[in-house]
Amino acid sequence: MNCRELETQLTPYLDGELIDEARVAVESHLAGCNECRAHVEVERHNLSAIRDAVKRAAPHASEAFKSRLFSNIRRDHAHRRNVRLSRFMAVAAGVTVAVVVSHQAWKGYQRRLYEQDAALRHARQLPLEIEQSPENIERWFGGKLDYRVTVPRFPNTKAAGARLLQVRDKPAAYIRYDEPRKMGLFVYGDDNDVDVGATPAVGNSHGYNVVSWREGDVVYQLVTDLDEQDLRELVPPTPGATLDVRPAALQQ
Ligand SMILES: [Zn+2]
Structure with a gap:
Protein backbone atom coordinates (compact mmCIF):
# COMPACT_ATOMS: atom_id res chain seq x y z
CA MET A 1 0.00 0.00 0.00
CA SER A 102 -22.07 28.89 18.55
CA HIS A 103 -20.02 30.75 15.99
CA GLN A 104 -17.39 31.39 18.61
CA ALA A 105 -17.07 27.67 19.42
CA TRP A 106 -16.73 26.96 15.73
CA LYS A 107 -13.93 29.47 15.31
CA GLY A 108 -12.21 28.12 18.40
CA TYR A 109 -12.39 24.67 16.83
CA GLN A 110 -10.88 26.07 13.62
CA ARG A 111 -8.04 27.61 15.61
CA ARG A 112 -7.22 24.26 17.19
CA LEU A 113 -6.98 22.68 13.73
CA TYR A 114 -4.49 25.36 12.66
CA GLU A 115 -2.54 24.89 15.90
CA GLN A 116 -2.34 21.13 15.31
CA ASP A 117 -1.22 21.52 11.73
CA ALA A 118 1.42 24.13 12.61
CA ALA A 119 2.77 21.89 15.40
CA LEU A 120 3.00 18.85 13.11
CA ARG A 121 4.75 20.78 10.35
CA HIS A 122 7.22 22.33 12.78
CA ALA A 123 7.96 18.86 14.20
CA ARG A 124 9.05 17.67 10.76
CA GLN A 125 11.98 20.12 10.75
CA LEU A 126 12.04 20.52 6.98
CA PRO A 127 15.16 22.08 5.46
CA LEU A 128 15.29 25.87 5.32
CA GLU A 129 15.38 27.65 1.97
CA ILE A 130 17.30 30.69 3.18
CA GLU A 131 19.65 31.06 6.14
CA GLN A 132 20.46 34.75 6.45
CA SER A 133 19.75 37.90 8.45
CA PRO A 134 16.15 38.94 9.26
CA GLU A 135 16.42 41.77 6.70
CA ASN A 136 17.43 39.35 3.94
CA ILE A 137 14.71 36.90 4.99
CA GLU A 138 12.12 39.68 4.68
CA ARG A 139 13.45 40.58 1.23
CA TRP A 140 13.43 36.92 0.18
CA PHE A 141 9.71 36.61 1.01
CA GLY A 142 8.94 39.74 -1.04
CA GLY A 143 6.52 38.84 -3.85
CA LYS A 144 6.24 35.19 -2.75
CA LEU A 145 3.17 35.80 -0.57
CA ASP A 146 0.20 38.18 -0.76
CA TYR A 147 1.33 40.21 2.23
CA ARG A 148 4.57 41.68 3.50
CA VAL A 149 6.36 39.36 5.92
CA THR A 150 8.16 41.02 8.79
CA VAL A 151 10.42 38.84 10.90
CA PRO A 152 9.59 39.50 14.56
CA ARG A 153 12.67 40.24 16.66
CA PHE A 154 12.34 38.42 19.96
CA PRO A 155 14.66 39.20 22.85
CA ASN A 156 17.39 36.57 23.40
CA THR A 157 16.84 34.73 20.16
CA LYS A 158 17.67 35.23 16.50
CA ALA A 159 16.08 33.99 13.31
CA ALA A 160 18.14 31.15 11.81
CA GLY A 161 16.36 31.00 8.47
CA ALA A 162 13.09 30.52 6.69
CA ARG A 163 11.14 28.71 4.01
CA LEU A 164 7.70 28.63 2.44
CA LEU A 165 5.21 26.19 3.98
CA GLN A 166 1.49 25.90 4.49
CA VAL A 167 -0.73 25.82 7.51
CA ARG A 168 -3.69 23.73 6.37
CA ASP A 169 -4.97 25.51 3.24
CA LYS A 170 -3.02 28.74 3.75
CA PRO A 171 0.37 29.47 2.18
CA ALA A 172 2.65 30.55 5.01
CA ALA A 173 6.05 31.97 5.75
CA TYR A 174 7.92 29.72 8.17
CA ILE A 175 10.72 31.34 10.17
CA ARG A 176 12.89 29.25 12.44
CA TYR A 177 14.69 30.46 15.53
CA ASP A 178 17.32 28.06 16.88
CA GLU A 179 18.51 29.55 20.15
CA PRO A 180 18.01 28.94 23.01
CA ARG A 181 15.68 26.22 21.74
CA LYS A 182 14.13 25.55 18.37
CA MET A 183 11.01 27.58 17.69
CA GLY A 184 9.06 27.88 14.46
CA LEU A 185 6.96 30.90 13.54
CA PHE A 186 4.24 30.59 10.90
CA VAL A 187 2.95 33.79 9.29
CA TYR A 188 -0.08 33.61 7.02
CA GLY A 189 -2.90 35.74 5.67
CA ASP A 190 -6.37 35.14 7.13
CA ASP A 191 -9.53 37.22 6.72
CA ASN A 192 -11.25 35.86 9.76
CA ASP A 193 -11.38 32.05 9.67
CA VAL A 194 -9.11 31.57 12.63
CA ASP A 195 -10.15 32.72 16.08
CA VAL A 196 -7.05 34.74 16.89
CA GLY A 197 -6.96 38.27 18.28
CA ALA A 198 -4.28 40.87 18.84
CA THR A 199 -3.58 39.45 22.30
CA PRO A 200 -1.40 36.33 22.06
CA ALA A 201 -3.15 33.18 23.28
CA VAL A 202 -1.41 29.91 24.16
CA GLY A 203 -2.72 26.60 22.89
CA ASN A 204 -1.19 23.16 23.05
CA SER A 205 -0.74 20.46 20.45
CA HIS A 206 1.44 17.37 20.08
CA GLY A 207 3.62 18.36 23.02
CA TYR A 208 4.25 21.90 21.80
CA ASN A 209 2.96 25.23 23.03
CA VAL A 210 1.44 27.17 20.15
CA VAL A 211 1.13 30.93 20.68
CA SER A 212 -1.23 32.65 18.24
CA TRP A 213 -1.86 36.31 17.62
CA ARG A 214 -2.99 38.55 14.81
CA GLU A 215 -2.01 41.85 13.24
CA GLY A 216 -4.85 42.87 10.95
CA ASP A 217 -5.25 40.19 8.28
CA VAL A 218 -2.02 38.41 9.19
CA VAL A 219 -1.91 35.58 11.74
CA TYR A 220 1.25 34.58 13.62
CA GLN A 221 1.60 31.13 15.19
CA LEU A 222 4.71 30.38 17.19
CA VAL A 223 5.38 26.68 17.85
CA THR A 224 7.80 25.92 20.65
CA ASP A 225 8.63 23.53 23.44
CA LEU A 226 9.41 26.44 25.75
CA ASP A 227 7.16 26.50 28.80
CA GLU A 228 4.81 29.35 29.62
CA GLN A 229 7.28 31.07 31.92
CA ASP A 230 9.91 31.27 29.16
CA LEU A 231 7.24 32.31 26.69
CA ARG A 232 6.30 35.30 28.79
CA GLU A 233 9.81 36.62 28.27
CA LEU A 234 9.68 36.07 24.50
CA VAL A 235 6.15 36.95 23.50
CA PRO A 236 4.64 39.32 22.59
CA PRO A 237 7.25 40.99 20.41
CA THR A 238 5.32 44.27 20.54
CA PRO A 239 5.67 46.31 23.74
CA GLY A 240 2.56 47.03 25.77
CA ALA A 241 0.52 43.94 24.91
CA THR A 242 0.11 41.17 27.48
CA LEU A 243 0.32 37.42 27.03
CA ASP A 244 -2.94 35.61 27.68
CA VAL A 245 -2.06 32.28 29.25
CA ARG A 246 -5.47 31.19 30.46
CA PRO A 247 -6.18 27.52 29.81
CA ALA A 248 -7.73 26.91 26.40
CA ALA A 249 -11.10 26.03 27.96
CA LEU A 250 -11.48 29.57 29.33
CA GLN A 251 -10.47 31.36 26.17
CA GLN A 252 -13.68 30.82 24.21
ZN1 LIG B 1 2.38 7.10 3.62
Whole structure:
Protein backbone atom coordinates (compact mmCIF):
# COMPACT_ATOMS: atom_id res chain seq x y z
CA MET A 1 0.00 0.00 0.00
CA ASN A 2 1.31 3.45 -0.86
CA CYS A 3 0.38 6.87 0.56
CA ARG A 4 -2.24 7.55 -2.13
CA GLU A 5 -3.98 4.24 -1.51
CA LEU A 6 -3.95 4.90 2.20
CA GLU A 7 -5.72 8.22 1.63
CA THR A 8 -8.65 6.38 0.02
CA GLN A 9 -8.89 4.01 3.02
CA LEU A 10 -8.61 6.72 5.64
CA THR A 11 -12.28 7.39 6.29
CA PRO A 12 -13.37 3.73 6.60
CA TYR A 13 -10.26 3.06 8.69
CA LEU A 14 -11.04 5.83 11.18
CA ASP A 15 -14.67 4.76 11.28
CA GLY A 16 -13.57 1.22 12.18
CA GLU A 17 -15.16 -0.18 9.05
CA LEU A 18 -12.18 -2.00 7.55
CA ILE A 19 -12.07 -5.77 7.89
CA ASP A 20 -8.98 -7.63 9.03
CA GLU A 21 -6.86 -7.77 5.90
CA ALA A 22 -7.49 -4.18 4.81
CA ARG A 23 -6.91 -2.92 8.33
CA VAL A 24 -3.60 -4.78 8.58
CA ALA A 25 -2.51 -3.25 5.26
CA VAL A 26 -3.29 0.26 6.55
CA GLU A 27 -1.56 -0.35 9.86
CA SER A 28 1.58 -1.78 8.32
CA HIS A 29 1.84 1.25 6.02
CA LEU A 30 1.35 3.55 9.02
CA ALA A 31 4.08 1.74 10.94
CA GLY A 32 6.59 2.75 8.27
CA CYS A 33 5.33 6.19 7.19
CA ASN A 34 5.63 9.19 9.50
CA GLU A 35 3.76 11.45 7.13
CA CYS A 36 0.63 9.29 6.94
CA ARG A 37 0.78 8.67 10.68
CA ALA A 38 0.73 12.43 11.30
CA HIS A 39 -2.09 12.79 8.80
CA VAL A 40 -4.17 10.08 10.50
CA GLU A 41 -3.62 11.74 13.84
CA VAL A 42 -4.90 15.09 12.57
CA GLU A 43 -7.94 13.43 11.02
CA ARG A 44 -8.66 11.57 14.23
CA HIS A 45 -8.54 14.88 16.13
CA ASN A 46 -10.86 16.45 13.58
CA LEU A 47 -13.26 13.57 13.96
CA SER A 48 -13.54 13.93 17.71
CA ALA A 49 -13.86 17.72 17.40
CA ILE A 50 -16.78 17.21 15.03
CA ARG A 51 -18.33 14.78 17.50
CA ASP A 52 -18.00 17.39 20.26
CA ALA A 53 -19.47 20.10 18.02
CA VAL A 54 -22.48 17.88 17.33
CA LYS A 55 -22.94 17.23 21.05
CA ARG A 56 -22.78 20.96 21.77
CA ALA A 57 -25.06 21.78 18.85
CA ALA A 58 -27.79 19.37 19.85
CA PRO A 59 -27.51 18.77 23.60
CA HIS A 60 -31.07 17.49 24.03
CA ALA A 61 -31.54 15.70 20.73
CA SER A 62 -32.05 11.96 20.61
CA GLU A 63 -29.07 9.70 19.99
CA ALA A 64 -30.55 8.71 16.63
CA PHE A 65 -30.71 12.35 15.54
CA LYS A 66 -27.18 13.03 16.72
CA SER A 67 -25.77 10.08 14.90
CA ARG A 68 -27.59 11.11 11.72
CA LEU A 69 -26.31 14.68 12.06
CA PHE A 70 -22.85 13.38 12.81
CA SER A 71 -22.72 11.08 9.82
CA ASN A 72 -23.96 13.85 7.51
CA ILE A 73 -21.30 16.23 8.73
CA ARG A 74 -18.70 13.50 8.74
CA ARG A 75 -19.48 12.54 5.15
CA ASP A 76 -19.28 16.15 4.11
CA HIS A 77 -16.07 16.60 6.05
CA ALA A 78 -14.42 13.52 4.58
CA HIS A 79 -15.41 14.76 1.17
CA ARG A 80 -14.17 18.30 1.51
CA ARG A 81 -11.73 18.09 4.43
CA ASN A 82 -12.55 21.70 5.06
CA VAL A 83 -16.00 22.31 6.47
CA ARG A 84 -17.06 25.90 6.72
CA LEU A 85 -19.80 27.23 8.95
CA SER A 86 -22.22 27.91 6.11
CA ARG A 87 -21.94 24.32 4.93
CA PHE A 88 -22.33 23.07 8.47
CA MET A 89 -25.54 25.08 8.81
CA ALA A 90 -26.83 23.85 5.46
CA VAL A 91 -26.34 20.24 6.53
CA ALA A 92 -28.08 20.93 9.84
CA ALA A 93 -31.01 22.57 8.05
CA GLY A 94 -31.16 19.56 5.75
CA VAL A 95 -32.25 17.34 8.62
CA THR A 96 -35.02 19.87 9.37
CA VAL A 97 -34.17 20.47 13.00
CA ALA A 98 -33.01 23.92 13.98
CA VAL A 99 -29.51 23.60 15.30
CA VAL A 100 -27.73 26.55 16.79
CA VAL A 101 -24.00 26.32 16.63
CA SER A 102 -22.07 28.89 18.55
CA HIS A 103 -20.02 30.75 15.99
CA GLN A 104 -17.39 31.39 18.61
CA ALA A 105 -17.07 27.67 19.42
CA TRP A 106 -16.73 26.96 15.73
CA LYS A 107 -13.93 29.47 15.31
CA GLY A 108 -12.21 28.12 18.40
CA TYR A 109 -12.39 24.67 16.83
CA GLN A 110 -10.88 26.07 13.62
CA ARG A 111 -8.04 27.61 15.61
CA ARG A 112 -7.22 24.26 17.19
CA LEU A 113 -6.98 22.68 13.73
CA TYR A 114 -4.49 25.36 12.66
CA GLU A 115 -2.54 24.89 15.90
CA GLN A 116 -2.34 21.13 15.31
CA ASP A 117 -1.22 21.52 11.73
CA ALA A 118 1.42 24.13 12.61
CA ALA A 119 2.77 21.89 15.40
CA LEU A 120 3.00 18.85 13.11
CA ARG A 121 4.75 20.78 10.35
CA HIS A 122 7.22 22.33 12.78
CA ALA A 123 7.96 18.86 14.20
CA ARG A 124 9.05 17.67 10.76
CA GLN A 125 11.98 20.12 10.75
CA LEU A 126 12.04 20.52 6.98
CA PRO A 127 15.16 22.08 5.46
CA LEU A 128 15.29 25.87 5.32
CA GLU A 129 15.38 27.65 1.97
CA ILE A 130 17.30 30.69 3.18
CA GLU A 131 19.65 31.06 6.14
CA GLN A 132 20.46 34.75 6.45
CA SER A 133 19.75 37.90 8.45
CA PRO A 134 16.15 38.94 9.26
CA GLU A 135 16.42 41.77 6.70
CA ASN A 136 17.43 39.35 3.94
CA ILE A 137 14.71 36.90 4.99
CA GLU A 138 12.12 39.68 4.68
CA ARG A 139 13.45 40.58 1.23
CA TRP A 140 13.43 36.92 0.18
CA PHE A 141 9.71 36.61 1.01
CA GLY A 142 8.94 39.74 -1.04
CA GLY A 143 6.52 38.84 -3.85
CA LYS A 144 6.24 35.19 -2.75
CA LEU A 145 3.17 35.80 -0.57
CA ASP A 146 0.20 38.18 -0.76
CA TYR A 147 1.33 40.21 2.23
CA ARG A 148 4.57 41.68 3.50
CA VAL A 149 6.36 39.36 5.92
CA THR A 150 8.16 41.02 8.79
CA VAL A 151 10.42 38.84 10.90
CA PRO A 152 9.59 39.50 14.56
CA ARG A 153 12.67 40.24 16.66
CA PHE A 154 12.34 38.42 19.96
CA PRO A 155 14.66 39.20 22.85
CA ASN A 156 17.39 36.57 23.40
CA THR A 157 16.84 34.73 20.16
CA LYS A 158 17.67 35.23 16.50
CA ALA A 159 16.08 33.99 13.31
CA ALA A 160 18.14 31.15 11.81
CA GLY A 161 16.36 31.00 8.47
CA ALA A 162 13.09 30.52 6.69
CA ARG A 163 11.14 28.71 4.01
CA LEU A 164 7.70 28.63 2.44
CA LEU A 165 5.21 26.19 3.98
CA GLN A 166 1.49 25.90 4.49
CA VAL A 167 -0.73 25.82 7.51
CA ARG A 168 -3.69 23.73 6.37
CA ASP A 169 -4.97 25.51 3.24
CA LYS A 170 -3.02 28.74 3.75
CA PRO A 171 0.37 29.47 2.18
CA ALA A 172 2.65 30.55 5.01
CA ALA A 173 6.05 31.97 5.75
CA TYR A 174 7.92 29.72 8.17
CA ILE A 175 10.72 31.34 10.17
CA ARG A 176 12.89 29.25 12.44
CA TYR A 177 14.69 30.46 15.53
CA ASP A 178 17.32 28.06 16.88
CA GLU A 179 18.51 29.55 20.15
CA PRO A 180 18.01 28.94 23.01
CA ARG A 181 15.68 26.22 21.74
CA LYS A 182 14.13 25.55 18.37
CA MET A 183 11.01 27.58 17.69
CA GLY A 184 9.06 27.88 14.46
CA LEU A 185 6.96 30.90 13.54
CA PHE A 186 4.24 30.59 10.90
CA VAL A 187 2.95 33.79 9.29
CA TYR A 188 -0.08 33.61 7.02
CA GLY A 189 -2.90 35.74 5.67
CA ASP A 190 -6.37 35.14 7.13
CA ASP A 191 -9.53 37.22 6.72
CA ASN A 192 -11.25 35.86 9.76
CA ASP A 193 -11.38 32.05 9.67
CA VAL A 194 -9.11 31.57 12.63
CA ASP A 195 -10.15 32.72 16.08
CA VAL A 196 -7.05 34.74 16.89
CA GLY A 197 -6.96 38.27 18.28
CA ALA A 198 -4.28 40.87 18.84
CA THR A 199 -3.58 39.45 22.30
CA PRO A 200 -1.40 36.33 22.06
CA ALA A 201 -3.15 33.18 23.28
CA VAL A 202 -1.41 29.91 24.16
CA GLY A 203 -2.72 26.60 22.89
CA ASN A 204 -1.19 23.16 23.05
CA SER A 205 -0.74 20.46 20.45
CA HIS A 206 1.44 17.37 20.08
CA GLY A 207 3.62 18.36 23.02
CA TYR A 208 4.25 21.90 21.80
CA ASN A 209 2.96 25.23 23.03
CA VAL A 210 1.44 27.17 20.15
CA VAL A 211 1.13 30.93 20.68
CA SER A 212 -1.23 32.65 18.24
CA TRP A 213 -1.86 36.31 17.62
CA ARG A 214 -2.99 38.55 14.81
CA GLU A 215 -2.01 41.85 13.24
CA GLY A 216 -4.85 42.87 10.95
CA ASP A 217 -5.25 40.19 8.28
CA VAL A 218 -2.02 38.41 9.19
CA VAL A 219 -1.91 35.58 11.74
CA TYR A 220 1.25 34.58 13.62
CA GLN A 221 1.60 31.13 15.19
CA LEU A 222 4.71 30.38 17.19
CA VAL A 223 5.38 26.68 17.85
CA THR A 224 7.80 25.92 20.65
CA ASP A 225 8.63 23.53 23.44
CA LEU A 226 9.41 26.44 25.75
CA ASP A 227 7.16 26.50 28.80
CA GLU A 228 4.81 29.35 29.62
CA GLN A 229 7.28 31.07 31.92
CA ASP A 230 9.91 31.27 29.16
CA LEU A 231 7.24 32.31 26.69
CA ARG A 232 6.30 35.30 28.79
CA GLU A 233 9.81 36.62 28.27
CA LEU A 234 9.68 36.07 24.50
CA VAL A 235 6.15 36.95 23.50
CA PRO A 236 4.64 39.32 22.59
CA PRO A 237 7.25 40.99 20.41
CA THR A 238 5.32 44.27 20.54
CA PRO A 239 5.67 46.31 23.74
CA GLY A 240 2.56 47.03 25.77
CA ALA A 241 0.52 43.94 24.91
CA THR A 242 0.11 41.17 27.48
CA LEU A 243 0.32 37.42 27.03
CA ASP A 244 -2.94 35.61 27.68
CA VAL A 245 -2.06 32.28 29.25
CA ARG A 246 -5.47 31.19 30.46
CA PRO A 247 -6.18 27.52 29.81
CA ALA A 248 -7.73 26.91 26.40
CA ALA A 249 -11.10 26.03 27.96
CA LEU A 250 -11.48 29.57 29.33
CA GLN A 251 -10.47 31.36 26.17
CA GLN A 252 -13.68 30.82 24.21
ZN1 LIG B 1 2.38 7.10 3.62
